[in-house]
């Protein structure tokens with residue numbers, strides 16, 4: 001490729017699981033470019049490998065082969081500690097099942113990634129940043145609540161605040177609205193749009209709901225471990241139309 | 243990650259399951275409690291032993307005559323040498339490491355006052371320097387007999403508290419007369435109580451009189467009368483027994499007054515060695531460190547006086563307390579060490595309990611570990627977190643154990659009146675040991691946690 005490198009660039013990513021001496025290929029050579037500031041929806045049928053791809057993108061998993069360039073660096077073969085640092089500093093991850101620490105307040109959940117930050121952040125500053133973040137996601141009067149005392153939408157917003165606390169340039173969200181009703185999921189998606197528009201955060205979200213994908217400016221389709229269609233907004237209408 | 247934050251995380255994790263944390267740490271509590279209690283009780287008893295050694299005179303050196311068979315000397319007529327008053331004087335004169343010394347003659351017989359009688363453990367003849375040598379200068383009543391009493395073989399005596407209790411029953415004994423072997427002794431003083439020695443022997447069960455009086459009036463008459471209780475008579479040296487000198491009020495040290503035994507006399511009495519002997523010489527070194535040099539000097543002095551040639555064995559025995567001290571303290575040390583082993587085993591068991599629960603905890607919190615890794619925790623952060631958790635658990639257990647052990651030894655002191663002694667060293671050791679137990683037994687579970695793969699941990703059900 002001649003043009004300057006995008007923020008995220010995947011080249012022929014292959015992921016093969018090995019189960020009982022049998023190779024199960026899940027990703028069969030995915031190549032992908034995502035520019036800084038994009039809001040991308042990743043769509044595909046169940047079992048097509050969306051989550052697998054997201055875990056690789058979010059640096060939680062390693063590809064079997066292929067290259068993953070992130071911000072001009074090949075990171076697929078980085079040692080574990082450097083990947084942890086990258087996750088801490090450059091990537092936020094939002095899970096379908098929220099994954100909050102039980103019996104810890106919303107505030108504690110949000111401050112948690114700061115404990116692993118490379119630079120020391122004082123308790124006071126950490127609290128300040130976390131409460132600021134919680135205010136942005138509309139939870140300023142729920143800071144001391146534990147996850148069990150919050151609704152699903154509120155829990156997901158705590159998770160988003162946690163993902164953003166280190167001000168990462170990229171946010172990954174694997175079916176962030178999968179467990180939410182349409183009203184709350186709309187709230188969450190609006191928040192993504194706002195973050196993308198106002199803070200310039202690159203967002204990649206997985207969904208199989210076309211209504212959700214409508215919030216995105218680009219839709220990447222994956223089927224059976226391969227990218228089948230990587231389109232911009234214009235083509236989205238046709239996708240919706242069918 | 244800063245330590246206070248790790249600590250807070252660890253405490254939060256432990257607070258989530260306080261009952262389990264308590265039960266887990268019980269092994270450590272019991273182990274540390276046992277160590278502390280054992281150390282305090284053990285230290286207490288060895289301190290008590292040290293004290294009773296000191297009360298017997300830790301610096302005391304005992305010179306005994308050689309037993310007849312010892313030394314390989316043919317103890318035919320006139321050759322066997324025993325201790326004499328002159329030996330005692332020579333020791334005082336020639337041994338700079340000896341600060342005080344006293345000759346001792348012993349007797350064992352009945353003491354009578356009015357219609358009551360008693361057989362004291364110890365009836366000893368000595369000189370006033372006995373007080374310094376035995377470190378027993380306190381008098382409860384009256385005063386000690388004087389050198390003049392010794393010189394004149396006066397029939398005076400000093401009693402220990404036990405004798406006063408048994409014979410006088412509350413009466414003041416000073417000025418009263420008691421009878422020893424039908425000889426009247428005027429009581430001039432009562433010694434302050436010294437209690438039992440480390441062998442459990444009552445040191446207050448004692449009658450002290452001038453050695454000349456005991457020598458010439460009591461044991462002398464006892465043996466000339468030659469009927470009863472010669473077996474119960476003087477103890478340590480069987481070889482000597484008879485001193486035929488009948489009573490003379492002059493100080494026998496002035497040898498010129500006593501003509502040496504003629505050969506005929508000696509032949510009549512083959513066991514007799516010299517015409518005056520004493521049973522022991524007690525000497526006191528300036529300090530414990532001076533004991534070896536004091537022993538050397540006494541040995542040299544006595545060898546010279548007894549005309550022993552090089553290569554000839556000593557015809558006397560010198561004993562000091564260091565051997566006994568060592569023996570007794572080594573016994574208490576052995577006990578303490580054995581109990582410590584038991585306590586350490588229970589610590590080990592406690593540690594295994596910690597490891598077990600930490601493994602369960604790691605499994606339970608696999609998703610939490612995955613999440614922490616997903617937001618940037620490195621393997622070493624996870625390792626540290628679980629390690630700190632188990633160390634905190636152990637330290638809390640150790641702290642409770644210290645309190646319980648201390649309380650236990652306090653109870654033992656209150657209820658059983660055992661001597662105990664605080665042991666800051668044991669407390670420090672307990673803290674270090676419980677922290678180490680936490681590290682050693684927490685390491686494997688923590689390592690397991692840190693080796694998890696973030697994606698596997700997140701997917702764990």
Ligand SMILES: Nc1ncnc2c1ncn2[C@@H]1O[C@H](COP(=O)(O)OP(=O)(O)OP(=O)(O)O)[C@@H](O)[C@H]1O
Pocket residue numbers: 017018019024026044045046047048049050051052053208
């Ligand atoms: N850990 C694993 N071990 C073995 N096979 C796996 C593992 N994870 C996923 N797979 C397989 O990979 C395929 C893709 O799974 P993936 O979770 O990526 O699908 P998905 O696109 O996210 O589906 P959904 O929309 O239902 O979440 C599936 O067929 C699954 O069986």
Ligand SMILES: [Mg+2]
Pocket residue numbers: 050051052
């Ligand atoms: Mg999925």
